[in-house]
Amino acid sequence: MSKTKPAAIMALTMVSLVAFGGSGMAQTPAPANPAQEEAFLDVLPKFEVPDDVQPIPGAVNKEFRNCRAFWPKGYDQAQSGPEARALRDIYSLVRAGNVISTRDCTCIGKVASWDDVETIAARLRGHFGIQELGWQQTNAISVEAKRLMAVAAIMCGGSF
16 A cells, blocks of 8 residues: 555545534534623623734743643643633633733733633523533633634734
């Protein structure tokens, strides 16, 4: 078998899983009505993103992973446990928003308050009427966090 055949088989398998398995996979339910959607969005902080994102002149970019000494105490909760993914989603949103709001690309700008994460998580638990958040409740937050991290990366001139 040539080297390209296993790669082609893997690619076809992945395409098949996406194309045919997607409808059976767990999906985040859409809110039943616009008022419910608005109530969900009111739980989240608002970040003003410039229309024309430009690098910050003279920005000193530090990657978050290199800021371990600055990580908040509660961040260890986001590494494992039943709410780990949900807490990381929320924290990603908060820290990306922090960089955009403060225009600070150093560790101080990229490390956000864990209290903000806990506040948002508590509001989401109340909104959904649940004890523990899962990825289903924070999937939209994850998508928005990725969008904001891309903006922050442009502003900071390097990896987030």
